[in-house]
Amino acid sequence: MCGIVGYIGNREAYPILIEGLSALEYRGYDSAGIALVDCGMVNVHKDKGKVDNLRTLTSDCPKPGFTGIAHTRWATHGAPSTINSHPHTDCQNRIAMVHNGIIENYSYLKDKLIKEGVEFVSETDSEVLAQLIGKYYSGDLVRAVRRALSEVEGTFGIAVVACDNPGVLVGARRGSPLVVGVGEEELLLASDASAIVRHTKKVIYLKDNNLIELKNGEYNTTTLDNKKIKPEIHRLEWDADALAKGGFEHFMLKEIFEQPETIKNAMRGRILADDGIARLDGLNLVFQELREINRIIFVACGTSWHAALVGEYMIEELTGIPVEVEYASEFRYRNPIIDSHTLVFVISQSGETADTLAALREAAHKGATVLGICNSVGSTIARETQGGVYLHAGPEIGVASTKAFTSQLTILSLLTLLLGRMRRISHSEGMTIARALQNIPKQVAKILKQNDHIRQIADIYANHNNFLYLGRSYNFPVALEGALKLKEISYVHAEGYPAAEMKHGPIALIDKDMPSVVLALKDSVYDKVISNIQEINARGGKVIAIASEGDKEIEKFVHHVIYIPKTLAMLSPLLSVIPLQLLAYHIAAFRGCEIDQPRNLAKSVTVE
Numbered sequence: 001m002c003g004i005v006g007y008i009g010n011r012e013a014y015p016i017l018i019e020g021l022s023a024l025e026y027r028g029y030d031s032a033g034i035a036l037v038d039c040g041m042v043n044v045h046k047d048k049g050k051v052d053n054l055r056t057l058t059s060d061c062p063k064p065g066f067t068g069i070a071h072t073r074w075a076t077h078g079a080p081s082t083i084n085s086h087p088h089t090d091c092q093n094r095i096a097m098v099h100n101g102i103i104e105n106y107s108y109l110k111d112k113l114i115k116e117g118v119e120f121v122s123e124t125d126s127e128v129l130a131q132l133i134g135k136y137y138s139g140d141l142v143r144a145v146r147r148a149l150s151e152v153e154g155t156f157g158i159a160v161v162a163c164d165n166p167g168v169l170v171g172a173r174r175g176s177p178l179v180v181g182v183g184e185e186e187l188l189l190a191s192d193a194s195a196i197v198r199h200t201k202k203v204i205y206l207k208d209n210n211l212i213e214l215k216n217g218e219y220n221t222t223t224l225d226n227k228k229i230k231p232e233i234h235r236l237e238w239d240a241d242a243l244a245k246g247g248f249e250h251f252m253l254k255e256i257f258e259q260p261e262t263i264k265n266a267m268r269g270r271i272l273a274d275d276g277i278a279r280l281d282g283l284n285l286v287f288q289e290l291r292e293i294n295r296i297i298f299v300a301c302g303t304s305w306h307a308a309l310v311g312e313y314m315i316e317e318l319t320g321i322p323v324e325v326e327y328a329s330e331f332r333y334r335n336p337i338i339d340s341h342t343l344v345f346v347i348s349q350s351g352e353t354a355d356t357l358a359a360l361r362e363a364a365h366k367g368a369t370v371l372g373i374c375n376s377v378g379s380t381i382a383r384e385t386q387g388g389v390y391l392h393a394g395p396e397i398g399v400a401s402t403k404a405f406t407s408q409l410t411i412l413s414l415l416t417l418l419l420g421r422m423r424r425i426s427h428s429e430g431m432t433i434a435r436a437l438q439n440i441p442k443q444v445a446k447i448l449k450q451n452d453h454i455r456q457i458a459d460i461y462a463n464h465n466n467f468l469y470l471g472r473s474y475n476f477p478v479a480l481e482g483a484l485k486l487k488e489i490s491y492v493h494a495e496g497y498p499a500a501e502m503k504h505g506p507i508a509l510i511d512k513d514m515p516s517v518v519l520a521l522k523d524s525v526y527d528k529v530i531s532n533i534q535e536i537n538a539r540g541g542k543v544i545a546i547a548s549e550g551d552k553e554i555e556k557f558v559h560h561v562i563y564i565p566k567t568l569a570m571l572s573p574l575l576s577v578i579p580l581q582l583l584a585y586h587i588a589a590f591r592g593c594e595i596d597q598p599r600n601l602a603k604s605v606t607v608e
């Protein structure tokens with residue numbers, strides 16, 4: 001979604017801002033803009049389209065200034081257009097502002113400002129805030145921002161500069177992340193650290209309802225109601241290399257191939273294989289508290305929600321604890337029942353998903369213990385939960401989530417082992433699970449070697465417009481995830497179903513033009529899945545099967561097979577999802593789609 005970069009220091013701001021915008025491209029956007037403060041003016045350059053377009057637009061004009069702000073916009077109020085792009089200015093061009101989030105009472109404020117004679121140029125909610133700051137600005141930018149923000153309802157992460165105050169940049173947030181980079185005689189402000197990491201590893205994560213003034217290489221942090229705060233400085237763990245494609249054509253492919261490593265990172269230091277136990281110290285729960293849990297609710301969106309479904313199957317089977325999996329957007333509005341023995345886990349790669357964050361706050365408000373499974377260190381969800389587990393997967397840049405999913409599954413397997421050993425799982429079963437888990441990275445690497453084979457299958461089916469994904473038990477959520485991957489990056493219609501549900505409707509769609517991708521592993525539901533495959537065959541449908549190594553028999557019933565190594569049923573999604581990620585990737589590539597930044601999608605969905 002929208003991205004913010006700000007710079008103030010002793011270097012020319014333009015190249016730093018434009019490079020920062022490029023680093024934020026992965027978030028998904030439709031227009032880009034920049035404002036530079038110089039010689040008593042704020043000079044704004046903006047246009048719809050990509051950052052490269054902005055580069056071309058500004059290539060011939062001078063771009064002086066040591067202070068500036070920049071933005072990538074993902075349209076909410078008003079179509080993608082030059083005029084609706086950020087930065088927005090007040091009508092006297094004295095201040096410029098970039099905004100992430102939504103001003104909910106913008107219509108009321110806009111009417112009021114129009115009556116006062118303010119002329120609006122855009123259709124956006126954001127311009128209202130820029131005009132409001134302009135209205136209150138009389139030389140003290142912090143005061144004007146504070147006053148304007150006291151009147152707005154909704155969410156914001158903002159960066160503001162003023163024409164006659166070249167040494168000042170103001171940022172503030174509520175519900176939309178902002179991070180400040182502390183460099184040598186320079187400061188940066190951004191909506192995520194990827195725009196900062198090339199310049200400094202020292203960062204401050206701004207908290208909700210905080211405001212920061214960046215001035216003369218120093219910063220001053222207060223609450224919106226002006227109470228002084230001493231922010232904590234953190235060190236970024238990842239470096240700029242993590243933001244490069246490393247020889248792969250797309251970030252998505254790089255991230256698929258990183259999985260043997262990222263899965264290892266997710267379990268590093270967390271398995272005691274000889275004891276058959278897992279340790280997740282970040283949960284901040286003692287033995288007694290873990291023993292007393294009698295219900296778990298997982299709350300998440302999208303791919304993270306699919307991981308949660310696998311978690312439900314594992315935990316219920318191996319620990320006996322009842323588990324519910326909720327869409328974050330539904331959970332928060334339906335008055336869920338929570339008691340003191342209910343543990344709520346929010347799962348989020350970005351740690352910034354608005355619906356998941358709101359659900360977290362709702363659960364905490366109801367007195368639940370809320371824990372997180374997040375990838376982004378220092379993200380809002382990671383900070384607002386009472387404890388949790390980091391994925392340590394490194395930045396995920398491809399919009400379609402891949403490595404985060406398998407890391408989430410790894411953590412959920414560890415959680416199952418941890419809770420299970422206190423209940424139903426014996427020492428020897430624990431050892432079997434721990435060892436099987438340790439074996440997964442090697443098995444994933446083996447599947448990745450079939451990339452060319454999967455690419456050939458993708459070539460055959462790349463021009464098909466409808467797909468069905470079917471699986472049972474642990475591999476039903478994988479069917480959902482495979483279908484999601486395909487539709488988001490290739491714009492091909494795909495539906496995931498529990499294999500048996502096919503008979504209750506989707507079977508009507510099956511013909512020679514609607515291939516089915518079927519997860520048919522040698523597990524307790526294998527025979528049932530084979531019957532489902534026969535039903536597809538009987539209707540002339542084509543089948544691509546994901547099958548267990550050694551299962552030669554299946555070749556009789558299906559058109560293509562992708563074999564994966566054998567593991568425990570509970571861990572099989574960690575392997576079976578890999579071919580589906582590659583299949584989606586190659587189909588999208590054959591169709592010429594923009595794989596890392598699919599249309600309409602955003603990496604981190606920070607609006608409801």
Ligand code: F6R
Nearest residue numbers: 302303304348349350353400401
């Ligand atoms: C799918 C995808 C989305 C996210 C969802 C939740 O590939 O990326 O469905 O999984 O928006 O995002 P997080 O996990 O960041 O909360």
